[in-house]
Amino acid sequence: GIVEDVTQIILNVKKISLKLEGADDEVETLEVNVKGPAQVTAGDITADSDVTVLNPDLYIATVAEGATFHMRMTANKGRGYVSADQNKVRDEDMPIGVLPIDSIYTPIERVNYQVENTRVGHKSDYDKLTLDVWTDGSINPSESISLAAKILMEHLDMFVNLTDEAKNAEIMVEK
Incomplete structure (x- = not known):
């Protein structure tokens, strides 16, 4: 049947x-x-x-x-x-x-990224990152990027804490 x-x-x-x-x-x-x-x-x-x-x-x-x-x-x-x-x-x-x-259990179906040269003011040596994320609907793309960034930061944090110089360095002063 x-x-x-x-x-x-x-x-x-x-x-x-x-x-x-x-x-x-x-x-x-x-x-x-x-x-x-x-x-x-x-x-x-x-x-x-x-x-x-x-x-x-x-x-x-x-x-x-x-x-x-x-x-x-x-x-x-x-x-x-x-x-x-x-x-x-x-x-x-x-x-x-x-x-x-x-x-x-993976809600992410596909990810695509693109890096382009971009201009900020008179400087043209910046990069622009564009992420395209497709999900199954159980999580929205913004949430998935946020969660992925948090996981990556926690994994890399142990390397930052190896030296005081790296821990105290200011990287992104201007936002």
């Missing part, structure tokens, strides 16, 4: 983009229950109000007439990439028949 095979459905499910508002350690349960004939999309996912599907038009599967498609998923907050094997180990109580999949 379903046109796609399990592998294709899993590949489609991995593209679902969610925003979770609950606690960091909270696991959300999501369900899809569709009777055919119908096309199943991410918008058919039912969950509590803490979960927002950011790409509701994402195609998941096609259900034939007389068939029913039921799928239960779990979602939680995370960072980076977690393989299916790591997800399986993390949830030891996972019943037989549950298929763990990779978790991709």
Whole structure:
């Protein structure tokens, strides 16, 4: 009754983009229950109000007439990439028949940068940095740049603190 095979459905499910508002350690349960004939999309996912599907038009599967498609998923907050094997180990109580999949928590889809010569007053030896950031909607581009800058500053701060000369140097006097 379903046109796609399990592998294709899993590949489609991995593209679902969610925003979770609950606690960091909270696991959300999501369900899809569709009777055919119908096309199943991410918008058919039912969950509590803490979960927002950011790409509701994402195609998941096609259900034939007389068939029913039921799928239960779990979602939680995370960072980076977690393989299916790591997800399986993390949830030891996972019943037989549950298929763990990779978790991709990266909200940044694409980044482009451009450095151009620019003029400030009579001086023309300045550079202008332009950043183009595309996200999945769970974070806006400005927030992502701000967070990335904070992470980079914290990583580089230990090098600044190696000498008093570097710590006390004034770099950007004029803003």
